[in-house]
Amino acid sequence: VVLVSDVVQAIYLSLLAFTEPGDGVVFLTPAYPPFASAVAETGRSAVRCPLVRGRARYEVDVDQLGSLVRTRGCRVLLLCNPHNPTGRSFTRDELDAVASVALDADLVVVSDEIHADLTLPGSTHVAFASLGSEVAARTVTLSSASKAFNVAGLRCAVAAFGSDALRQRFEQFPAHARGSVSVVGMVAALAAWEQAGAWLEAVLAHLAANRDLVSVFAERHLPGAYSPPEATYLSWLDLAAYDLGEDPSVWLRANARVALSPGPDFGVEGRGHVRLNFATSRPVLEEMLERLGAALGARARPPT
Ligand SMILES: Cc1ncc(COP(=O)(O)O)c(C=O)c1O
Known part of the structure; x- marks a missing residue:
């Protein structure tokens, strides 16, 4: 390498x-x-x-x-x-x-x-x-x-x-010209890949449970908007049916007080989408989903 x-x-x-x-x-x-x-x-x-x-x-x-x-x-x-x-x-x-x-x-x-x-x-x-x-x-x-x-x-x-x-x-x-690598970075990478397997297992279990919580939320509040991720801590939500504009993160930040990644940052295919990062503690994720649910629930349900 x-x-x-x-x-x-x-x-x-x-x-x-x-x-x-x-x-x-x-x-x-x-x-x-x-x-x-x-x-x-x-x-x-x-x-x-x-x-x-x-x-x-x-x-x-x-x-x-x-x-x-x-x-x-x-x-x-x-x-x-x-x-x-x-x-x-x-x-x-x-x-x-x-x-x-x-x-x-x-x-x-x-x-x-x-x-x-x-x-x-x-x-x-x-x-x-x-x-x-x-x-x-x-x-x-x-x-x-x-x-x-x-x-x-x-x-x-x-x-x-x-x-x-x-x-x-x-x-x-x-x-x-290619730039250099920091010694701290090398030591951290070796420690991560050689010694932190048990830590990673625990993180993955936590992320899987968070992913499943987002899935339950999406089934209830965002029918048809979501395919659960198989990897990462990211949920890609299609909110086009909610008529929240090209960048729904703006409306959600103002109305739900939750900051999500704007879909259009990921290209034209991201219009009407947001990306939710669920790599957080359970109480923070629960509060995010509650706030999103309350704000979206106040809007008309999308056509199913
Ligand atoms: C797909 C992908 N590649 C690369 C990166 C960034 O990696 P690095 O900090 O090593 O450039 C990220 C970070 O979000 C990522 O999601």
Whole structure:
């Protein structure tokens, strides 16, 4: 592996290393906001492939992915698995289908797996590079202890390369230009990954119970608005039916006094959506949900 300051930095470096200005970079949307910024700020062309809402979860539209990759000059697939903001933990079958697209179009896959340690009980994380040697050879896997162990800011992440050729292209930038890793960050990452397994188990149990509480709330107050996440501490809520405007977080902050992430930050697909972070104590989450329920309950019920 190559150590980098953080995952977002490694995304920027990967785009510079594996694409030319103007090349297409495809990613599944809605998307963690730095994906679009990285593509725009490096002068590449963003190709957004919307996830589609299935009956129980958001799903990859593989046909659309294949056609976008073919027609829009894509050189890189920027994958986020588990997916922020929907909380999807993609299955092996789904990832196999995505890998076929990558193989057919000779894409480099930059797989941001920073949320993998937060895969909730009942789901299994499948690393993209584990799909086979041909897939691994074109994959850069990015990770960090910063998310699951809450040590963001300590400046230490890892980039794992499935082939020497990819690593060499990444390392074309001098080490000083790539930035450095802090010793505290390295020590924290080692302590997290080597010694904090029991702590993480307890966190995951807490998060799963919080996820289930959000699910009960959503069934009651937001029918049809929500697919429970399989990983992360994020709930992606579709409030379009409540007619709260493009950015419902504004109305909810004023009326429920709860601050949620604005859906439009995640792209056009996020209009009418909000992202709720349930990585908090039970009493705080209960109060958030009570306030949201009271404010939404005062509005007309959406059409079912
Ligand atoms: C998908 C994803 N990638 C990367 C990051 C940030 O990682 P880093 O602080 O290592 O850049 C986050 C943080 O929210 C994230 O959700």
